[in-house]
Amino acid sequence: MGCPKIALQINHAFGTQLNKDVVRRILTQHYKPTSDNDSPSWLTFLAQMKDSLWSVDLFRCESISLKSYYVMVVMDQFSRQMIGLTVHKGAPDGIALCRMLNSIMAGHSPPERLSSDNDPLFQFHRWKANLRILDVEEVKTIPFCPTSHPFVERVIGTVRREYLNQTLFWNERDLMRKLDEFKTYYNEQRVHYALHGQTPREIPAKKANFNQYRWQSHCQGLFFTPISV
Numbered sequence: 318m319g320c321p322k323i324a325l326q327i328n329h330a331f332g333t334q335l336n337k338d339v340v341r342r343i344l345t346q347h348y349k350p351t352s353d354n355d356s357p358s359w360l361t362f363l364a365q366m367k368d369s370l371w372s373v374d375l376f377r378c379e380s381i382s383l384k385s386y387y388v389m390v391v392m393d394q395f396s397r398q399m400i401g402l403t404v405h406k407g408a409p410d411g412i413a414l415c416r417m418l419n420s421i422m423a424g425h426s427p428p429e430r431l432s433s434d435n436d437p438l439f440q441f442h443r444w445k446a447n448l449r450i451l452d453v454e455e456v457k458t459i460p461f462c463p464t465s466h467p468f469v470e471r472v473i474g475t476v477r478r479e480y481l482n483q484t485l486f487w488n489e490r491d492l493m494r495k496l497d498e499f500k501t502y503y504n505e506q507r508v509h510y511a512l513h514g515q516t517p518r519e520i521p522a523k524k525a526n527f528n529q530y531r532w533q534s535h536c537q538g539l540f541f542t543p544i545s546v
Contacts, residue, residue, distance in 0.1 A: 372468060375387050389414075392468060531543070
């Protein structure tokens, strides 16, 4: 239930003013449950689904001229690798969604499963038919529960916060070029806490010497990472 809800439940039943921090301290001291659940954890499940479970989502952004563009993001759930991004000017329909997904998957072996949320855009008949042709099973997230689709939502937040909010673009071609640059930086140079300091592609880097190193520029000087000379 969680400490805040336990505290509220106790206060409601007994008329007390118990704080959630008190509940947390009591549980830490006295409640030490033993694991009697033999089912795999979520991370174990992801490990078993390596290279077979991708996530897809869309977000909208505006150019300098305030024209709207929709960006599709596809990522690998296990490695956190950004498989690809593609852009569509204006609101996409079923045909546009299929074109965007197929352009991202070009050159990649299709996954066994593709996770998507309950956005009406992913209810188009052509979208579902295209997945059947690709022999990809669509896995739907829990409605109205963003935490059931956490990784791709976090990637979108990273793209917005760290990159698109810091730069401008003119048109579809300019946006696509800049997103490709960020994808390369994200997959090959940007370390991730959840991956224990590794990059999604896990490319072994030559260790830099503190006395002999230089700064490598990414995304037209927006990001810098130290590398060996």
